[in-house]
Amino acid sequence: MRVETLGDGEPEVAIVGSIHGDEPCGATAIKSLLDADLDVERPVKLVIANEKALARDVRYVGEDLNRAFPGSPDADTHEGRLAHELLSEIRGCEILSLHSTQSYPAPFALVDELDGQARSVCPYLTVEALVETADYSGGRLIAYPGVIELECGLQRSEAAAENAELLSREFLVAVGALSGEKKPRHHPLSVFRLEKQIPKPDADRYEVFVENFERVAEGERFAAADDEPLVADRPFYPILLSAYGYRNVFGYAGSLVGRLDGEPAARPGRETPVQTDRGSRKR
Numbered sequence: 001m002r003v004e005t006l007g008d009g010e011p012e013v014a015i016v017g018s019i020h021g022d023e024p025c026g027a028t029a030i031k032s033l034l035d036a037d038l039d040v041e042r043p044v045k046l047v048i049a050n051e052k053a054l055a056r057d058v059r060y061v062g063e064d065l066n067r068a069f070p071g072s073p074d075a076d077t078h079e080g081r082l083a084h085e086l087l088s089e090i091r092g093c094e095i096l097s098l099h100s101t102q103s104y105p106a107p108f109a110l111v112d113e114l115d116g117q118a119r120s121v122c123p124y125l126t127v128e129a130l131v132e133t134a135d136y137s138g139g140r141l142i143a144y145p146g147v148i149e150l151e152c153g154l155q156r157s158e159a160a161a162e163n164a165e166l167l168s169r170e171f172l173v174a175v176g177a178l179s180g181e182k183k184p185r186h187h188p189l190s191v192f193r194l195e196k197q198i199p200k201p202d203a204d205r206y207e208v209f210v211e212n213f214e215r216v217a218e219g220e221r222f223a224a225a226d227d228e229p230l231v232a233d234r235p236f237y238p239i240l241l242s243a244y245g246y247r248n249v250f251g252y253a254g255s256l257v258g259r260l261d262g263e264p265a266a267r268p269g270r271e272t273p274v275q276t277d278r279g280s281r282k283r
């Protein structure tokens with residue numbers, strides 16, 4: 001794990017890249033931010049998390065780091081120990097964690113649940129949607145207070161790395177760590193919630209016929225396993241849906257739960273600590 005600090009004092013803001021070793025966009029973005037010699041207004045920690053898996057170009061070495069939290073110093077796996085170390089580096093910070101997908105080229109954000117921090121930051125990021133992971137946060141960094149995860153684009157693409165750097169800069173502006181214009185990027189921003197996983201039947205060949213974040217109607221054929229169609233038994237919004245992104249599931253069925261307008265009056269200013277609602281979090 002590589003940990004760098006920008007500015008003076010104890011960091012209150014952290015950006016984490018490459019929790020997954022086969023998602024180099026985060027590491028690339030963090031290196032660019034380090035090279036840029038940013039003039040920060042709050043101390044910032046920059047972390048390249050799973051260097052060992054990155055070096056081998058694999059998602060993980062022993063187990064999925066983003067299912068291994070909280071981890072332990074005595075864990076059997078590299079990622080089990082790394083989860084513990086990473087948490088002790090960034091605990092208490094406002095955290096951005098950079099990922100990439102096989103399911104969707106445009107950036108979108110994920111949070112455990114829509115809280116004050118998500119409301120004050122996400123409208124100012126160039127993302128197409130915000131997803132609450134809700135019941136699917138377990139073992140992931142996103143289950144901790146103050147974490148926003150970003151899917152920056154398609155895995156290993158140059159665009160994902162460019163998006164990751166741009167979004168990191170927007171995040172730093174949104175939390176007051178970097179000067180710059182804080183303006184709503186997507187207006188309004190749709191908020192979805194993961195409701196259930198869509199299991200993959202046993203097959204050799206998988207297909208997906210619908211677009212992520214676009215409503216699937218009841219009775220619509222949305223995917224196929226070999227020649228067997230999968231039909232929606234009720235309307236849903238596909239999220240992280242892809243033919244081959246995950247081994248056992250196509251992705252998630254979600255619901256549209258609201259929209260964020262990002263109106264200036266609706267967000268706390270810098271004098272109002274965005275940490276105020278952390279104490280009320282369930283986890």
Ligand SMILES: [Zn+2]
Pocket residue numbers: 019020023098099100
């Ligand atoms: Zn990832």
